[in-house]
Amino acid sequence: MIVEIKGLQKVYEGKQRVVAVDGIDLNVAEGELYGLLGPNGAGKTTTISICTTRALPTAGQVKIAGVDVVASPAIARRGIGVVPQYNTLDRSCTIFENIHFHCLYFGFSRAEATHRTHQLLAQFHLTERADAYPSQLSGGLAQRVQIARAIAHRPKVLFLDEPSAGLDPQSRIAMWEAVRALREEGITVVLTTHYMEEADELCDRVAIIDHGRILVEDTPAALKASIGAEKVYSLDLHRREEVATLVETLGKVAGISAAETTDKGVRIFAHSADGLLAEIVQAANPYGLRDLTITETSLETVFIRLTGRDLRE
Amino acid sequence: MTQLANPSRTAAAPPQTTALVQYSRAFAGLFLRDLFVLRRELFPFVIRVCMNPLLFLFVFTYVIPHMNGGAAMNPTAAMAGNAFSTVLLPGLMAVAIMFSGIAAVALPLAQEFGVTREIDDRVMCPLPVAAVAIEKICFSALQSMVAAAIVYPLAYYVPAVHPTTHVGNWPFLLVVVVLASLTAGALGLTIGTTVKPQQIGLIFGVVVIPITFLGCVYYPWAALTHIRWLQVGVLVNPIVYMSEGLRAAITPSLPHMPPALILTMLTVALCLLTWLGIRGFLRRVIG
Incomplete structure (x- = not known):
C-alpha cells in the first residue's frame, strides 16, 4: 500500500x-x-x-x-x-x-x-x-x-x-x-x-x-448499489402529523426498498418500476402532497442514507 | 572478509549522505530562488537601503553645518569637527543591517503567512522546516552585508567633513558584520513570526524606531554615562552591539565597548533570536 x-x-x-x-x-x-x-x-x-x-x-x-x-x-x-x-x-x-x-x-x-x-x-x-x-x-x-x-x-x-x-x-x-x-x-x-x-x-x-x-x-x-435502489423520490408534504403511517404503507409497496421521514415529508428509495410513481402519488395525496422530486441514486444518496443530511448542509 | 565487510558499510552509508545531499540541494535551491528574485528587484532594494542614511547624512552632516548659525541648531554640534559624522558612520551601517533583516524576512513573511500562503510551498521542500527558516536568516544576512557595503561610501563621502576611519583588525570587522547581519535576519524572523500579519505595519512604530533611536546609533554607548538607567537599559537592545561592534572595528578612535563583550553579546542575541524565530516559524507553519 x-x-x-x-x-x-x-x-x-x-x-x-x-x-x-x-x-x-x-x-x-x-x-x-x-x-x-x-x-x-x-x-x-x-x-x-x-x-x-x-x-x-x-x-x-x-x-x-x-x-x-x-x-x-x-x-x-x-x-x-x-x-x-x-x-x-x-x-x-x-x-x-x-x-x-x-x-x-x-x-x-x-x-x-x-x-x-x-x-x-x-x-x-x-x-x-x-x-x-x-x-x-x-x-x-x-x-x-x-x-x-x-x-x-x-x-x-x-x-x-x-x-x-x-x-x-x-x-x-x-x-x-x-x-x-x-x-x-x-x-x-x-x-x-x-x-x-x-x-x-x-x-x-x-x-x-x-x-x-x-x-x-x-x-x-x-x-x-448498496442503496438497493435506482431512484430517490422526495415528497414534500403539507400535513406531516401522520407521516409515520404513510412511511409504513409505502414500505410495503412492491418496488420500494425503503422509506423514511424527513423535515419536509418523506424520502423513498425505490427501483425503477412501471406505475410506481402513480402509486406513490396516490398514497401521498391524502397527506397534502405539495411537491415531488425524483433523482437517480448517486453518492449523495449514499451520504444522505448514512447521515440523514445533505452534503451541502 | 574485508570484501564482505566493505559493501555492508557502504550500503549503510548512503541513506544518510543522500539525506544530507538532499537537504543541502534544497537549501541551495531556496537560496538561489531568493537571489534570483532579489536580482530582479535590485533597484528597489538599493533605493530602500540608501534612502534613510542618505537623507539623514544629508540633513545632519551636510545641510545643518552649512547653515548660518547651523551649529546652534545642531544638537550634536558640541562634538567638535568631524566627530558626528564619525559617530554616524558605524551607526548608520548598523541601522542598514538591522533594517535589511526586517525588510528581507519580517515583511515578506507577513505576506506569505497572511494573504498568499506561499509559505506552504516552501515548507513542502524536502528539507527540515527549521532549515527553511535558517535559509531566510542567511539570505537576509547577505542582504544586510550588501546594505552595509552600500552605506559605507555614503556615510564617508556625503558629510561636509569626512569621518575618521581606521580598520586595524579586518577579521574582527568581518566577524562583526557577519554576526550582526545574521542577528538582524534572526530578529526579522522573530518579528515576522510573532506579529500578526495584519499588524505588521505597526512594527515600524513599535519596534524599528525605538530600537534604532535607543540602539547607540547616533551616539556612542559610553556617552550615555550620565544617564545611567538608560545606559543599562539599552543593553537588551541587539542594535547596541551592532553599532558598538562596527564602531570598534571601523572608527576605533571613538569610545566603544570591549570587542570580546561585543562578540559575546552578538552571539547570545543571535542564538536567542534564532531559537525564538524558528520556534515561531514552526508554530506558524505546522498545524
Whole structure:
C-alpha cells in the first residue's frame, strides 16, 4: 500500500476542543485514484495536511511509500506532491520559474530542471503562458500550474485538496482530464471533494467521511448499489402529523426498498418500476402532497442514507 | 572478509549522505530562488537601503553645518569637527543591517503567512522546516552585508567633513558584520513570526524606531554615562552591539565597548533570536 493511515486522530485543544479527525484507517493502493468525499468540516483537509507533513497528528500513524511522515517528514516529502485549496504559487516568479525552482528544490540539476519544466508546460498546455506571473492567471489555469508543479519532482502520491473549488465547469472538466492523465503516468492520486459528481466521475475508490470518521469505503459503483435502489423520490408534504403511517404503507409497496421521514415529508428509495410513481402519488395525496422530486441514486444518496443530511448542509 | 565487510558499510552509508545531499540541494535551491528574485528587484532594494542614511547624512552632516548659525541648531554640534559624522558612520551601517533583516524576512513573511500562503510551498521542500527558516536568516544576512557595503561610501563621502576611519583588525570587522547581519535576519524572523500579519505595519512604530533611536546609533554607548538607567537599559537592545561592534572595528578612535563583550553579546542575541524565530516559524507553519 502506498498510503497507509492507521488510527489517525487530530484534536485541536483550545477554548473549544475540536476533534477534526477521529480515528481514520485508510489504505490506498499504488496507481489508485482515491477520493475522500464529505461535507465541509468533515476532516478531509486536516487528514490531507497530516499526510503531507503540514500538520502533526494527535495520535496514529501515516506512511507514504513506506516513510513515516511524522518521524521523517523531509524524506517523506520527496514522495509527496500537494495541491492545496488555496493558490500557493510563488507570486514573485513566472510560471516557468515556479516549476523550474521547484525542480531545483528537489535536487534536479539546472539542465534536468529546464528539461522537466518544458515538458510539463507542454503536457499541461501552459507553454504559451510560461512567462506570465501567477497573478495574471485565471483560477483554472493557476490550478493547472499548481498540479504541474506538484508532480514536477515525480512524487509517488499526489494529494489534491478540493481541486475544483472555485473553478468554472469548463475548467473543472479540464482539471479532471489532467488528473486522469496522471494515473496513466502511474501516480497515485488522493483527492478530497464535497462534489459527489467529482468523486463519482474520477475516483476508483471513495471513502465517505463525516465528523472525522470514515462512514463507508468502496468503489462508487458498489456504494451506489448498496442503496438497493435506482431512484430517490422526495415528497414534500403539507400535513406531516401522520407521516409515520404513510412511511409504513409505502414500505410495503412492491418496488420500494425503503422509506423514511424527513423535515419536509418523506424520502423513498425505490427501483425503477412501471406505475410506481402513480402509486406513490396516490398514497401521498391524502397527506397534502405539495411537491415531488425524483433523482437517480448517486453518492449523495449514499451520504444522505448514512447521515440523514445533505452534503451541502 | 574485508570484501564482505566493505559493501555492508557502504550500503549503510548512503541513506544518510543522500539525506544530507538532499537537504543541502534544497537549501541551495531556496537560496538561489531568493537571489534570483532579489536580482530582479535590485533597484528597489538599493533605493530602500540608501534612502534613510542618505537623507539623514544629508540633513545632519551636510545641510545643518552649512547653515548660518547651523551649529546652534545642531544638537550634536558640541562634538567638535568631524566627530558626528564619525559617530554616524558605524551607526548608520548598523541601522542598514538591522533594517535589511526586517525588510528581507519580517515583511515578506507577513505576506506569505497572511494573504498568499506561499509559505506552504516552501515548507513542502524536502528539507527540515527549521532549515527553511535558517535559509531566510542567511539570505537576509547577505542582504544586510550588501546594505552595509552600500552605506559605507555614503556615510564617508556625503558629510561636509569626512569621518575618521581606521580598520586595524579586518577579521574582527568581518566577524562583526557577519554576526550582526545574521542577528538582524534572526530578529526579522522573530518579528515576522510573532506579529500578526495584519499588524505588521505597526512594527515600524513599535519596534524599528525605538530600537534604532535607543540602539547607540547616533551616539556612542559610553556617552550615555550620565544617564545611567538608560545606559543599562539599552543593553537588551541587539542594535547596541551592532553599532558598538562596527564602531570598534571601523572608527576605533571613538569610545566603544570591549570587542570580546561585543562578540559575546552578538552571539547570545543571535542564538536567542534564532531559537525564538524558528520556534515561531514552526508554530506558524505546522498545524
